[in-house]
Amino acid sequence: MRNHELLRKSLRKVISKNKGLIAGLTLIIAASVFSSLIPPLVLERAVNLLTDYRDVSWGLALLYFLFIVIADILESAQNASITIFGQKVTHGIRSALCEKLGRLPADYFHSHESGKIESIFTNDGDAIDVLYSDGVVSMIADLFKVIGILAVIFTRSPGLGLLVTAVTPLLFLFTRVCQKRANKAQLANRRAIARVNGHVPETLRCIRMIHVLHAEKYMEDTYDGYIRESYDAVEKSNLIDSIYSPVILLTQACVTAVMMVLAAKGDAWRSFFGISVGTAVAMMAYVNKIFAPLENIGMEIQNIQSAAAAIGHINEFLSEPEWNPADSCPEQDACVSFQHVTFGYEKEHPVLNDLSFSVERGEMVTFAGRTGAGKTTIFRLLTGLYEPDSGSVNLAGRCPCSLRPEEKRKVYGYVEQSFAPVPGTVRDQITIYDTGISEEQIRKAVRLAGLEKIIDGLPSGLDTPMDPQQFSRGQLQLLSIARAVVTDPAILLLDEVTASLDAETEARVIRALKNSSEGRTVLTISHRLSAALGSTRIIEISEQGKNTSSEI
Numbered sequence: 001m002r003n004h005e006l007l008r009k010s011l012r013k014v015i016s017k018n019k020g021l022i023a024g025l026t027l028i029i030a031a032s033v034f035s036s037l038i039p040p041l042v043l044e045r046a047v048n049l050l051t052d053y054r055d056v057s058w059g060l061a062l063l064y065f066l067f068i069v070i071a072d073i074l075e076s077a078q079n080a081s082i083t084i085f086g087q088k089v090t091h092g093i094r095s096a097l098c099e100k101l102g103r104l105p106a107d108y109f110h111s112h113e114s115g116k117i118e119s120i121f122t123n124d125g126d127a128i129d130v131l132y133s134d135g136v137v138s139m140i141a142d143l144f145k146v147i148g149i150l151a152v153i154f155t156r157s158p159g160l161g162l163l164v165t166a167v168t169p170l171l172f173l174f175t176r177v178c179q180k181r182a183n184k185a186q187l188a189n190r191r192a193i194a195r196v197n198g199h200v201p202e203t204l205r206c207i208r209m210i211h212v213l214h215a216e217k218y219m220e221d222t223y224d225g226y227i228r229e230s231y232d233a234v235e236k237s238n239l240i241d242s243i244y245s246p247v248i249l250l251t252q253a254c255v256t257a258v259m260m261v262l263a264a265k266g267d268a269w270r271s272f273f274g275i276s277v278g279t280a281v282a283m284m285a286y287v288n289k290i291f292a293p294l295e296n297i298g299m300e301i302q303n304i305q306s307a308a309a310a311i312g313h314i315n316e317f318l319s320e321p322e323w324n325p326a327d328s329c330p331e332q333d334a335c336v337s338f339q340h341v342t343f344g345y346e347k348e349h350p351v352l353n354d355l356s357f358s359v360e361r362g363e364m365v366t367f368a369g370r371t372g373a374g375k376t377t378i379f380r381l382l383t384g385l386y387e388p389d390s391g392s393v394n395l396a397g398r399c400p401c402s403l404r405p406e407e408k409r410k411v412y413g414y415v416e417q418s419f420a421p422v423p424g425t426v427r428d429q430i431t432i433y434d435t436g437i438s439e440e441q442i443r444k445a446v447r448l449a450g451l452e453k454i455i456d457g458l459p460s461g462l463d464t465p466m467d468p469q470q471f472s473r474g475q476l477q478l479l480s481i482a483r484a485v486v487t488d489p490a491i492l493l494l495d496e497v498t499a500s501l502d503a504e505t506e507a508r509v510i511r512a513l514k515n516s517s518e519g520r521t522v523l524t525i526s527h528r529l530s531a532a533l534g535s536t537r538i539i540e541i542s543e544q545g546k547n548t549s550s551e552i
């Protein structure tokens with residue numbers, strides 16, 4: 001599928017789901033534009049009656065107020081519907097981004113900086129939000145408003161119509177120049193403020209070192225530099241603001257004055273400008289009305305331009321190749337096996353070279369080898385994060401990549417070097433939001449991991465909100481073990497589980513692992529653990545990513 005088609009597909013999905021809202025929005029915009037044109041016409045009629053020394057009926061006066069109220073209500077409804085539509089589109093695109101994230105292969109996250117991915121979800125997502133809430137649709141509404149006002153002015157006063165048509169492009173140009181400069185200044189201010197925000201905590205964090213190295217002056221000067229940048233930028237932005245409004249007011253006054261002077265010149269001019277007193281009042285109202293949508297259109301163009309880059313990033317992200325694992329692989333008798341596996345994160349630099357080994361059900365095997373030999377890589381292939389370049393990997397008779405997400409936790413439990421908390425309660429740390437896990441399973445996992453006393457000591461037990469500060473490093477590893485065994489998996493993968501623990505804590509973790517390993521096939525990375533857990537075999541991974549196997 002081509003790049004833009006992916007974004008279009010997301011948009012089409014949102015549009016087809018919200019046909020009613022879009023039809024309503026179109027009607028509201030039409031009604032809002034139409035109703036905003038009526039009050040000056042009623043005013044024209046009233047003033048003409050007054051200047052002819054005739055009575056203005058209560059009905060006409062009420063009609064005037066009624067249309068003002070209706071126009072205001074419709075404008076609010078228009079803004080609200082545009083915001084709702086914008087939110088729906090943004091929600092649709094953000095959901096598409098999130099679904100895409102789940103389908104990306106593991107190496108995407110190694111070849112792309114996390115900051116850039118985050119920025120697609122935050123900054124680019126926000127730019128799309130602004131594009132639809134305060135860009136495309138509002139611009140169409142404002143354009144209709146300008147066209148409507150010009151049309152009425154032309155029918156009432158062709159001369160004034162020509163005058164306004166001549167002035168409008170100049171005014172629009174002036175508005176754009178001011179907006180661009182103001183935006184540039186605001187951006188510079190935001191950059192300077194961001195630097196200040198980074199500088200202050202950095203200074204506080206390193207305050208001792210700053211005093212020791214006498215770097216106070218340098219830190220002060222840097223801070224002053226950022227503040228000056230911000231001050232200059234704000235000053236520039238204020239200057240533009242202070243010029244813009246008077247120029248607009250002056251132009252309005254000039255147009256009105258020219259209209260009046262020319263209309264007063266004689267019959268031919270008067271008929272060209274179509275001026276009765278009432279029409280003059282109405283035209284002044286229209287001239288005043290045309291500037292607001294013009295200014296808005298300038299801002300909306302700005303929003304659309306800023307969103308162009310965001311659309312590019314989102315398109316690029318949506319067209320990234322997806323995780324497309326083989327759905328079947330040769331059946332193997334062994335519980336875990338590698339058959340002539342060659343794999344490299346970059347194809348030209350293989351980490352594992354023609355690696356073969358197999359582990360029988362119930363075996364306890366340790367992988368050893370120098371740092372960087374590829375032990376963790378073996379686990380990454382076993383958990384299906386990567387596919388081998390050649391050869392086959394088998395886990396419980398299945399190709400790991402073909403395991404559906406809901407199957408994975410039943411086949412293997414994975415304990416890493418450090419615990420990765422998830423938002424929520426202590427219970428959520430164990431279940432990872434899997435509502436299919438029963439209370440009994442959770443209690444059993446807590447018991448196996450030796451966490452009973454710790455959890456009983458928490459204010460609300462398992463339902464205590466998770467705060468990693470409440471747990472020591474060893475206790476967090478016990479939580480990792482409970483998380484790995486709660487689904488009663490057949491295979492346990494332990495990657496340097498006790499690497500960063502002191503001897504006493506390590507002993508507790510080993511006790512928990514021993515309890516949890518019973519009846520399972522256990523693969524560990526760690527020399528120290530192999531003896532403590534009672535491994536029966538060590539598979540040594542050599543520098544070339546091959547293996548030698550030795551019995552203990």
Ligand SMILES: Nc1ncnc2c1ncn2[C@@H]1O[C@H](COP(=O)(O)OP(=O)(O)OP(=O)(O)O)[C@@H](O)[C@H]1O
Pocket residue numbers: 110345346351369370371372373374375376377378
């Ligand atoms: N995501 C990655 N992208 C590119 N190269 C990687 C990636 N992860 C690991 N490597 C490289 O692959 C090789 C094997 O790494 P791996 O982590 O599997 O080794 P290890 O034997 O587990 O090492 P250690 O004992 O230090 O944990 C190393 O040279 C490492 O630099």
